[in-house]
Amino acid sequence: MGKLVGMEVALAAAEAAALCRFEVAAVYPITPQSHVAEHLSDIVNDGRVDASFITVEGEHSALSAVIGASATGARVITATSSQGLLYMGEVMPIASGMRLPIVMIVANRAVSSPINIWNDHSDIMPMRDTGWITIFAENGQDAVDMVIQAYKIAENRDVMLPVIVTMDGFQLTHVVEPINIPDQEEVDRFLPPYNPYATLHPDRPISMGTLGMPEIFPEAQKAKDVALVNSIRVIKEVWDEWERLFGRKYEAVETYRTDDADVALLTMGSMGETAEVAVDELRRQDVKAGLVKIKLWRPFPFEDLKKALKGIRVLAVTDRAVSFGGPGGPVFSEVRSALYDEDVRPKIANFIIGLGGRDVQVGDFVTMVKRAAEGKLAEPYEFYGVRG
């Protein structure tokens, strides 16, 4: 099943979109997403998909163009990073409000200033409340599989919401690694053609994205929230089906060696596997360590997280973004809030790490776990290894 190839992850993600037979791509290049943009353009130019590539003057237009295309019933793809995502931010709630099953690849990168092209999560975190399903890839295989899964999730009639698949810039996008690329027939079987609920067409006029007066606006917002909350059921069904068909398992919250763990790390994105190596190292030192990885950021998997943290006495939550002047990093505040009503809950330490491409090594994770376990934290959250 599928074909194991060596491929740069950014290209593989674009290949995944091609396997889904996207019909319109509108992408504005920005580092570290650029290889996704270039490869999507190549795929269209080479006639490998029956699609239009709309060249645009910026990310606001890129997302606007795919919103329009999606509203006509086309299967669409866009991709961006950093400032490009922030620039799209103005239209992002429109995409979700119009209930359009757009798929977007985000190659995570820090936001300015100072200007920094390297990886962290400060671009995706401000988009938390725009109503997009948001899934974090941990490696190249995740990136490919999640892009294909994203269309199936987004286009489900019980969901009808846009989906972001995030992959860490450089750490994932620029790495050549072994990836199983599914066969076209397999993907066709998994993902039927998009059957839109309603479409814009000159012969059959309807209105989308209209004015919402106070009499209806709150109901529209509630409907979006209900759809997003309920989408977790569909996401899990899609992942179950994926496992049956492709043999690779996906979970909203994954655990590693947590069964008898006393202290656990929590990561999102590409640091997960490096953290696994740290857990192995800690186990060799007789520290009962484990790892919890959140793959699904929106809708937030409250129940899965609580289950994953059963028996954990101390939790070290890592954040790759700052909530300036807030209670801690965005992942930390979400996790802590999720556990508020629990009778038994872990002590939680928050380490802000890996900002703007600052490397985090196995030894750093080992240190974080030990420090958290000893309770030696001077602040509610700590900029780990940061001077000043």
Added chain:
Amino acid sequence: MLEIRWHGRGGQGAVTSVELLALSAIGEGKFAQGFPSFGPERRGAPVAAFNRVDDKKIKIRSGIYTPDVVVVLDESLIAMVDVAEGLKRNGTLIVNTTRNLAELRANIKFEGKIAVCDATGIAWKELGVPITNTTMLGAVIRVTNVVKLSSLEKPIQARFGRLAIKNQTAAKRAYEEVRIINEG
């Protein structure tokens, strides 16, 4: 796990080297990563690129600081970059150069295994350009045994098309001509 750091200048194809080596290893059923030094790369400026190769799944995604092998594509770098930085004592340094050991030692503080290859000479002859990335792959494969020389063929073919044969010839010549000048 074998970790390799490549030193070159922007435009010399260090990134292509790590890609081709990763693809060769993956083609053999091994696990491999190939990645650039993340960031804006400028033509002519010193750059680095990296490989990890292993028989089992590679989990680490942080940088490489204590490589097993260092490859230098451009000998002019050794006067300005500490190419042996972090190189394991029992590691291997492979340099594209015609200099002898004493001359290299003037710039490189490394007591371990050192191999040299006149990759620039080979590249001029076989490719007509002083671009040594595919040539040096032959030298690296001979000295490290990280993959078979034949495993390079497919990736080189896919990458270079009609220029593939010339690149393969250059790699093969380096494979045959690389010399170990210090056993370490």
